[in-house]
Amino acid sequence: MKGVYVNMNDWNEKTAKAFDHMAEEWNRKSDEMWKTGSRKTILPLFMRYVPTGYGPVLDAGCGDGYASLRLATEGYQVEGVDIAGEMIRLAQQRAVNMGFQIHFQTGDISNLPFEDQMFAGILSINVVEFTPSPLRTLRELHRLLRPGGVLVLGILGPTAGPRGHSYRRLYDESTIQNTMMPWEAKQLATENGFELLEEEPVYKEGVPSELADRLPVELQEALSFLTLFILKKK
DSSP: OOOOOOOHHHHHHHHHHHHHHHHHHHHHHHHHHHHTSTTTTHHHHHHHHSOGGGOOEEEETOTTSHHHHHHHHTTOOEEEEESOHHHHHHHHHHHHHHTOOOEEEEOOTTSOOOOTTOEEEEEEESOGGGSSOHHHHHHHHHHHEEEEEEEEEEEEOTTOGGGGGGGGGGGTOOOSOOOOOHHHHHHHHHTTTEEEEEEEEEOOTTOOHHHHTTSOHHHHHHHOSEEEEEEEEO
16 A cells, blocks of 8 residues: 655645744743743753753754743753744844844754754654654654754644644645654654653643543543653664
């Protein structure tokens, strides 16, 4: 059986257009998301596994640059890449306003212009499932990591509203999002050169942690808004 053909250029153009369109709203919400919202645990987790002295890090799917700038203030050397030009414009503006010089550029994270084994750590949150080939993307991130380097990967859970981007597939229309579940991302990564060090579910408000923490991993993932995977390059 032949696989389904995906026009990557068409997919990437639609993705860039969609995120250009939402860039201003994203920028208005990013401080809240990273400080007190669904992303508040991500940077402390990243910094625990990738200390500043280990080498440069990549923010793959950097959006408006919030995480990149936070890491830079902690002493990291950061490269930021996003497919949406308007996101990169906002990231560059944020860097200027904060007095930092960070190299931001537009790009497809499944095909990046960096040397092999360049980065000590990679941050990629809710990005891989918006690429036409998650497998190709994970292999590219693996290529860019040094041996023993760490990828902090965030995958949308079943309760995440942004999964609505994939809905129109049910009408046989093209979309910009794969419907990959957290368990699938974890398995795909561990079958392609990564070792799982830790995973951390993030829940919507209304899910009591004292209940969720007692559940098996599979049910935690099923309840999650977002699941974070800490993955080491073998």
